[in-house]
Amino acid sequence: MTLKVQGLVGGYSKIPVLKDISFEVNSGQLVGLIGLNGAGKSTTINHIIGLLEPQKGAIKIDDIGLKDDAKAYKGKLAYMPEMPVLYQELTLKEHLELTIMAYGLDSNKAWRIANKLLGIFRLANKLDWFPANFSKGMRQKVMIVCAFITRADVYVIDEPFLGLDPLATRDLLTLVDSEKKRGSAILMSTHVLSTAQEYCDYFVLLHQGRIKAKGSLQELRTLYGNDSASLTDIYLGMTQDGKSNE
Amino acid sequence: MEKAMNEIWNKRLKAYQSTLLRYSKYVFNDHFVLALLFFVGGLGLAYSNFVKALPLNILWWEKPILIVILFLLLKVGKLTSLLVEADSVFLLPKDYEMKGFLQLALKHSSLIASVIQLGFIVVLSPFILQGLHWSLLKLFLLFLALCFLKIMDLIQIMLGAYIEHSEKLWIKILCQLSQLIILSLCIYVNVFIGTFIAFICLVIAKYYFNSASKVHIFRWNDMIKFEKERLMVLYRFINLFTDVPQIVGQTKRRKIFDFMLPKTKNDPYLYLYSRSFIRQSGFSGMFVRLLCLASIIILFSTNLIFSFLIICMFIYLIGFQLFGLYFTFDDNVFIYIYPVSESQKKVAFVKLIRKMLYGVWAILNVLAVIKLGFKASFLLIPFVSFVEIYVIVGYLLTNYLKKKA
Incomplete structure (x- = not known):
């Protein structure tokens, strides 16, 4: 259960946004993809989930690339978008059924997990509603439930905290933690740096399409030369440094 | 100011x-x-x-x-x-x-x-x-x-x-x-x-x-x-005559039609398309309107050839209007993320559209035979219109999708 990104060069057009991105997300690891708006977080994620094709480099899950076996690759991956994406014409219950169907999950087992999650996120009484009409936070919770019933090997979570209330944020982090313990590899992009510092095991700092630094918090501190620096200090220090260099 | x-x-x-x-x-x-x-x-x-x-x-x-x-x-x-x-x-x-x-x-x-x-x-x-x-x-x-x-x-x-x-x-x-x-x-x-x-x-x-x-x-x-x-x-x-993009977003729950949904357990695309068809006013509304119109015309027609042309024309019209449903989910990222091969999409779509057209075929033919009475020459209608369904979901649909791609 490893996600490997090797020498990724890519973007939306011929001019690459990402320049030589390499990192790994291993089993039982929560990796934070950190960067300012426009640093290339979403582009990296779009490459991983297979919406964009790399111009150079490779992305593999357990040594399988999207082109080797699309079904196997996608079957190992669950994705949670930053802006909730829902079907206008499907109820909450049907969203879950569809996810079960699409991933070929065991229905009973998946529903057991789903019911637990629906309880945690206070959605249990809304099964027959159209979630497309929910508030942003509630839609976000629907995305969480849909992603986590898959029991995927690799989770790609794009900026999950915006729109969630503190209770839901805590519950999501608990959920992420238990999936980590189960052995999943989790990549999470965010710019809520304080939360990232607290929960992520490893950090990939993106800036202007390049990896500025990567490592655990301790490694980053050593690199930065300050043993008590926070992730925010390190990131801001490094990127502002970068600006003067370029 | x-x-x-x-x-x-x-x-x-x-x-x-x-x-x-x-x-x-x-x-x-x-x-x-x-x-x-x-x-x-x-x-x-x-x-x-x-x-x-x-x-x-x-x-x-x-x-x-x-x-x-x-x-x-x-x-x-x-x-x-x-x-x-x-x-x-x-x-x-x-x-x-x-x-x-x-x-x-x-x-x-x-x-x-x-x-x-x-x-x-x-x-x-x-x-x-x-x-x-x-x-x-x-x-x-x-x-x-x-x-x-x-x-x-x-x-x-x-x-x-x-x-x-x-x-x-x-x-x-x-x-x-x-x-x-x-x-x-x-x-x-x-x-x-x-x-x-x-x-x-x-x-x-x-x-x-x-x-x-x-x-x-x-x-x-x-x-x-x-x-x-x-x-x-x-x-x-305006949507009666041409596609208006603002109309597509309209969805209604329509719970009473839930019994018509296919009980599929392993076909995500059929699951999606059938729900989309019933709950999106654009498509189901058009389907019902055209079907009613055709039924009324047939009930007033006393001419075999005329009924025949009407049935063929409306099967074509309804089938062709439904083609647009194929692209409903294209802007939903999860369609690309599910571990489901894209070829399943067309198979499921053809399945649904064929079923809908069978329904139209049956209703219109029954109405025509009630109105005109059964003669040997009448058999022409169900036979030709049945073949037409296969032309629509086979040849015409493939051509249409190729053109749109």
Whole structure:
């Protein structure tokens, strides 16, 4: 259960946004993809989930690339978008059924997990509603439930905290933690740096399409030369440094 | 400051008119215009015969009927405010200038509404002149009264920008009542007095609006919702002739049709398409409308060949209209993320569309055999139309998808 990104060069057009991105997300690891708006977080994620094709480099899950076996690759991956994406014409219950169907999950087992999650996120009484009409936070919770019933090997979570209330944020982090313990590899992009510092095991700092630094918090501190620096200090220090260099 | 609002209004009006112009090309296509000509011609002939047959003395029902017709025709045309959702954020600082904006909207809407009322009066004039023995002057005054009443109606809608719902409801009822009373006055008592009172009402309404706009803040959400609903009615009509992108978003739960959904356990695309078909008004509405139309035509047809052509044509029409459903989910990222191969998509789509067309095929053929009676030659219809279904979901669909790709 490893996600490997090797020498990724890519973007939306011929001019690459990402320049030589390499990192790994291993089993039982929560990796934070950190960067300012426009640093290339979403582009990296779009490459991983297979919406964009790399111009150079490779992305593999357990040594399988999207082109080797699309079904196997996608079957190992669950994705949670930053802006909730829902079907206008499907109820909450049907969203879950569809996810079960699409991933070929065991229905009973998946529903057991789903019911637990629906309880945690206070959605249990809304099964027959159209979630497309929910508030942003509630839609976000629907995305969480849909992603986590898959029991995927690799989770790609794009900026999950915006729109969630503190209770839901805590519950999501608990959920992420238990999936980590189960052995999943989790990549999470965010710019809520304080939360990232607290929960992520490893950090990939993106800036202007390049990896500025990567490592655990301790490694980053050593690199930065300050043993008590926070992730925010390190990131801001490094990127502002970068600006003067370029 | 005022200039900015003027500019916004003018820009929007231009864009709105060009949108309408663009769509009108589709609405007034050759087939529709031809059908409309026949329809209007037939109706005109019947109307002229009806007017000629009216006796010299005024019949008891002529006046009440005229009042009801005029009253209903006053309902045609709404306030075109051209407000959009983002306005409640972006124009919020211009709150105090919205009255000026609304007045521009009123000017435009009044002009359009007056032209529409003129059209109605022209159509009704043979009946009024011949049946009620009115003079042209009186007819003209009636037209003025109608314009005043219509503009009062528009102002009443505009008042919604400043007053509460409960108060608005009373004003609406009052407005309708005064319309009815003034129309009766015009027709039964004296059109001079009626027109004069209509004008007074209009002035009162305008005064009331002015004073309300001074004490209350602009009710953004209400006005935006009202404009949205107005556009939806318009777009839904245009959608009968061509695809209107704004229409697609409309979904309804339609729980009673849940039993019709396929009980699939391993076909995500069929699961999606069937729900999308039933719950998206665009597709199911079109399906039902065309099916009803075809059924009615067949029930009136006494000719085998004609029924045959109608069945074939409608199976083609319905099938072709359903093709658009194929792309409904293309902007949903999860379609690309699910570990499901894309080839399943077309298989599922063909399955659904074929089933729908089988249904159409069965209903129309049964109706035709009920109406025409069974003869050996009748077998031609079910046979050919059945083959047609396979041509549609096979050859035509593949071609269509290739062209769109």
